[in-house]
Amino acid sequence: MSRWRLLIESADQEGLVHKTTGVLYRARCNVIVNHEFADDKAGRFFMRTEFTGDVDKEKIMEELWRVLPPQPFVKLSQPGKARLVVMGSREHHCLTDLLTRCAFGELDATVDAVVSNHDVLRTFVERAEIPFHLVSHEGISRADQEQQILEVLDEIQPDYIVLAKYMRILSPEFVSRYANRIINIHHSFLPAFVGAKPYHQAWERGVKVIGATAHFVNEELDQGPIIEQQVIPVNHSHGPIDMARAGRDVERQVLARAMRLVIEERVFLNGHRTVIFD
Amino acid sequence: MSRWRLLIESADQEGLVHKTTGVLYRARCNVIVNHEFADDKAGRFFMRTEFTGDVDKEKIMEELWRVLPPQPFVKLSQPGKARLVVMGSREHHCLTDLLTRCAFGELDATVDAVVSNHDVLRTFVERAEIPFHLVSHEGISRADQEQQILEVLDEIQPDYIVLAKYMRILSPEFVSRYANRIINIHHSFLPAFVGAKPYHQAWERGVKVIGATAHFVNEELDQGPIIEQQVIPVNHSHGPIDMARAGRDVERQVLARAMRLVIEERVFLNGHRTVIFD
Amino acid sequence: MSRWRLLIESADQEGLVHKTTGVLYRARCNVIVNHEFADDKAGRFFMRTEFTGDVDKEKIMEELWRVLPPQPFVKLSQPGKARLVVMGSREHHCLTDLLTRCAFGELDATVDAVVSNHDVLRTFVERAEIPFHLVSHEGISRADQEQQILEVLDEIQPDYIVLAKYMRILSPEFVSRYANRIINIHHSFLPAFVGAKPYHQAWERGVKVIGATAHFVNEELDQGPIIEQQVIPVNHSHGPIDMARAGRDVERQVLARAMRLVIEERVFLNGHRTVIFD
């Protein structure tokens, strides 16, 4: 029997759970896990179901459209590996962690290419038999550099682009080309310490916790919908460099966790926020 | 419109979510929040729904029985304040925390009496205008002491009995009288450090985290189903007394959180484990 | 033998630990615990020592001044209970928690008065036999209201003033009168969500952790040196009200922990930051 993943987003209405589970029940599907959420304020309904069954996909889609409010988003698919492009720079920890998790099947994805504006991670990437594209930002306009990156991306058509400490700001044009498919790891618990050098900012402010935030990238810097956040305690003996070291463990963990959620299609966008079924 | 809370536990079967939500949909209930869980291994189905509606309770119960597998547990009620008896001893922190939370409506419960084998907390309790029953264990058999306690309890018929650092072992007879309605806070992350002086045990073993566990009391010491656990880090500079001090904050928080879950009927028993909808 | 607490802050210099411990060694003190920290960037040295001994306080002070760099801060005292005034409003959780901890000796302090701009907590406070001063802010200028509060404070001369969810902004004049002695609990992990309604702000931004911050109050809103911060996870199902409920547990715990640190004189100010020996 095949395994299926059903995603629904629509206007909210009484009885939607009853109606959608009815479609699956009549098709003799075996529901493995089911999550739903209704956002009262926004009037939106979200649902994610995993089931097994020998089903006629077209027929199920048709019946779902019939019972759901007008213009629903419905996606029914058999889960396969997501295809990623990872963009890095000089820091290794998030990039090597992601590549290793994908290589051993801990994340259900393949890394189809790495794009970097520095060459330091080339050896690690190429040993993993992943194409490494150096696209330096030096002596070149941002538009031209992004154009070179887009050529790599457009060839590959990845499901998601992961900014694994890429450290450069992408233009709104670039972002809109891959809207809601670019995930960034920011080294602070946003909205604290937006922008550059968040560990220095954290040290200046004398905070007692630092953290990391994985979020979708949109046109505003560090303002995209948040997927995952974690923090760790620090104290007066931590300078900015100690914070950065301690923070790396949080960063790689937050990004890995966010990517698992994204890859398994557990994340719905709900305006500036996310709905996450885990 | 009235607010209702529906609890269901039954054998598992395909389509139960569809069928039960159908009953509510046809009765024009407005579902506020809905949780369900199917334990594949045990073949059990659990569901908790909050809804508003002007409903005929008997009719809904009847229809639920019709669609559910034989011999389901179904409870449909309008949430009211739970009635607690708190049993304490000499340590104040869990008891005063619970009483204060109930007094200010932070927990949806009333404390109808406090029973203690020591007198030190009497003033605090009586100032809160709660009856305080001193039932000393000295110069008296356990059976006789428990009999005196049972007289207080049987008079009150509380929904739940909270052992807020009561520190004495209850007999199986006592426990069975209030089966699955006695909640204890144990000062370790069970199953580590069962029994007496867990902080000393933790210090001896040199652990780097300590914790607390809120659990239902059954006939085996510290073996009842776990409701809530939390831990905090410790280090080599913590002796047993420092651990006990640090642990108190975890204890009161774990017990308060567990009692909120129990009082709001978010906790189902599933053999030796719990299913918790929060 | 008496128990002593020694606090030192001075310019930094090589050998300060050797020299100060030498003073105590020659006086045959029995050091129980010793903490020191040198801030390289600021060139400041901080030290806190607990010891027992039958010592000549004046002689030790004199010798410390001799070995320390010019104009050191030195405080040598026998620890006693700190004297607090707690300022509250309508929310009970931080205030009742502090009063209870002080009443049972869990915090080494007495609450000498409660000042509140609302009357709802009067009963709890007066049952604890603590004077309750209602100083409403309605129909009165801030200057006049603060003047009334200062009359209470100046009479009591407390060691510390605790804003236990006082919810109103104090004037710079008020703050400077009790500089570095006013502690506030803010319901966000600062510097995120400065100002009003931080849980609403957190919900709007879609964060996945919320928190609380205890800090000294200075003339800038929510900008004072941070003493303690903690966070808890939230998810899409938490509206602002759920966040506020979950946040209360963090708030009371963060404030209680900060007050323990302050009361036991474990907190040094270091510019905008704190040095904390725990």
Next chain:
Amino acid sequence: MSRWRLLIESADQEGLVHKTTGVLYRARCNVIVNHEFADDKAGRFFMRTEFTGDVDKEKIMEELWRVLPPQPFVKLSQPGKARLVVMGSREHHCLTDLLTRCAFGELDATVDAVVSNHDVLRTFVERAEIPFHLVSHEGISRADQEQQILEVLDEIQPDYIVLAKYMRILSPEFVSRYANRIINIHHSFLPAFVGAKPYHQAWERGVKVIGATAHFVNEELDQGPIIEQQVIPVNHSHGPIDMARAGRDVERQVLARAMRLVIEERVFLNGHRTVIFD
């Protein structure tokens, strides 16, 4: 100027901090960070100091021996990379994480060889240009298998041996050969769930937190001194396989953190416990 690391362990005595810092002060050392701890119950003194200075090592050692109680342990060295042998099996996550951290200098160590009883991690290891030794346990006695491993180890003479999910019990003879130099990661918060299949045990017991423990290996199974522990929350929807997945992130993090502490010589043994200066 050279950078030095000083480790001291001795019987406890009044004035040891004063005396040892005096030796360094007279040698005009520049102390960067200093930690000390006296275990009152055991009567033991522990100290770790980092300093820079152009010092005569022999002279400092001599002076320290003069001021310390008889038979102290004193180690004064210029920090260099530690040399590790990592033992693995089939699970990749701890091993790949350690190798990557060492390769990029995040841990101050080199992995000089990997020994494994399965072949699945060979490619990753060899791509990192680290010798991979397959020493199967099949069709061979434990004594013979351990003898083959010891031949690899004795050739390399590593500073530490890391059991990165090696999953087999080492004989007391093997352990004593590398006493206090073998570090294991156990997938539970010890002492809970000693022995095999801890995630299954955790699921059976219905715990609400799971964790991991890094500890020195001694002759008793899972009883060695604990270096680091962390936990994460789980709930009723986690089966043993989900717990294992969630646990892997804790395992790799706990082991990496423990190895940083060990490699930087921040861990002292104190009977069955550890003293850790971080």
